[in-house]
Amino acid sequence: MEEKIITSNQPEAPAKKKRIFSAIQPSGQMTLGNYLGAIRNWVEMQDEFDCVYATANLHAITVRQDPKKLKENTVNLFALLIASGVDPEKSIFFHQSQVAAHAELAWVLETYTQFGELSRMTQFKDKSARHADNINAGLFTYPSLMAADILLYQADMVPVGEDQRQHLELTRDIAERFNGIYGKTFVVPEAYIKKNAARVRNLLDPSKKMSKSDPNTKSFILMTDEPATIMKKFRSAVTDSEASVRYAEGKDGINNLMEIYSACTGKSYEQIEDEFRGKGYGDFKTAVGESVVAVLEPIQIRYKELLSDKKHLEELARNGAASAERIARRTIEKVYKKVGLVR
Numbered sequence: 026m027e028e029k030i031i032t033s034n035q036p037e038a039p040a041k042k043k044r045i046f047s048a049i050q051p052s053g054q055m056t057l058g059n060y061l062g063a064i065r066n067w068v069e070m071q072d073e074f075d076c077v078y079a080t081a082n083l084h085a086i087t088v089r090q091d092p093k094k095l096k097e098n099t100v101n102l103f104a105l106l107i108a109s110g111v112d113p114e115k116s117i118f119f120h121q122s123q124v125a126a127h128a129e130l131a132w133v134l135e136t137y138t139q140f141g142e143l144s145r146m147t148q149f150k151d152k153s154a155r156h157a158d159n160i161n162a163g164l165f166t167y168p169s170l171m172a173a174d175i176l177l178y179q180a181d182m183v184p185v186g187e188d189q190r191q192h193l194e195l196t197r198d199i200a201e202r203f204n205g206i207y208g209k210t211f212v213v214p215e216a217y218i219k220k221n222a223a224r225v226r227n228l229l230d231p232s233k234k235m236s237k238s239d240p241n242t243k244s245f246i247l248m249t250d251e252p253a254t255i256m257k258k259f260r261s262a263v264t265d266s267e268a269s270v271r272y273a274e275g276k277d278g279i280n281n282l283m284e285i286y287s288a289c290t291g292k293s294y295e296q297i298e299d300e301f302r303g304k305g306y307g308d309f310k311t312a313v314g315e316s317v318v319a320v321l322e323p324i325q326i327r328y329k330e331l332l333s334d335k336k337h338l339e340e341l342a343r344n345g346a347a348s349a350e351r352i353a354r355r356t357i358e359k360v361y362k363k364v365g366l367v368r
């Protein structure tokens with residue numbers, strides 16, 4: 026125990042909770058990778074931290090979207106996150122487009138982000154290869170908008186999957202650069218990347234991350250996939266010819282399934298190896314599928330209930346946005362003043 030020296034008889038103020046910010050793009054359906062890599066952490070962090078969460082719909086338009094579909098996906102994502110346990114009573118939860126300060130700060134931060142830095146972003150390189158007909162400026166400056174999201178709320182920590190680490194590092198560089206010029210303006214945030222199942226791989230090609238943008242639907246599990254579909258997809262997952270369930274180099278398919286099973290059941294790799302010693306991959310794949318169904322089915326039921334009351338969902342997002350706005354305004358006023366922008 027740390028010794029405390031009490032110098033006054035005033036009761037101690039409760040320690041300020043650390044601020045968390047994170048967001049997810051409403052670009053279609055959420056995968057098991059999004060759930061195990063991100064959403065589940067969001068839910069767990071709510072009791073300990075002061076959390077601000079958003080749907081990143083401004084980020085989503087960096088690839089061409091059908092307007093009706095974008096709106097529908099955004100509302101669905103909002104409902105799915107609440108069904109997963111994001112609690113609007115505990116956390117601030119809203120849509121990025123509802124708080125104008127995100128776009129305002131993004132513009133300012135773009136002028137503190139270098140062309141060379143943005144050119145090195147692997148997500149930009151991947152996405153511009155995939156959308157070669159629409160390599161727009163927004164796709165390129167996307168990380169500056171992400172930095173704005175985080176820095177607006179003075180977030181201490183940002184829970185994300187491994188694939189966002191590079192964007193977080195750039196956010197820190199931008200914050201430090203700005204603070205260096207104008208004096209302390211932004212909290213310099215840290216990436217919070219959980220070790221366990223931080224990276225869920227593609228079921229057919231485990232050299233890639235699980236992503237809903239893969240053309241083969243068998244390569245990913247959607248959070249809204251029917252139980253029978255989930256079981257079928259795991260049955261067709263790529264393994265190897267060794268027929269031994271153990272975590273080892275060169276066994277990417279099995280390693281991925283072990284990661285998923287461990288994340289869904291809480292079992293360690295040693296426990297999993299013991300459980301399936303002498304058994305074939307068929308038994309293992311069935312167990313992995315069942316463990317995923319057990320996690321996703323209750324979320325799916327709650328999701329359907331929530332979507333039956335769209336007005337209620339709108340009200341929750343509006344309230345969340347009003348709370349977000351209050352924090353974001355303070356930061357944007359400070360930034361405009363420091364930079365010398367007339368109000």
Ligand code: TYM
Nearest residue numbers: 047048049050058059062063081185186223224225234235
């Ligand atoms: P996005 O929408 O692609 O993904 C949302 C979150 O899910 C994580 N994730 C994964 N984790 C593990 N395994 C996978 N296969 C997997 N796929 C996705 C991502 O790391 C992310 O945490 N730019 C961000 C959204 C964003 C944001 C922000 C995040 C906008 N503003 C501010 C944090 C803070 C993105 O495109 O994530």
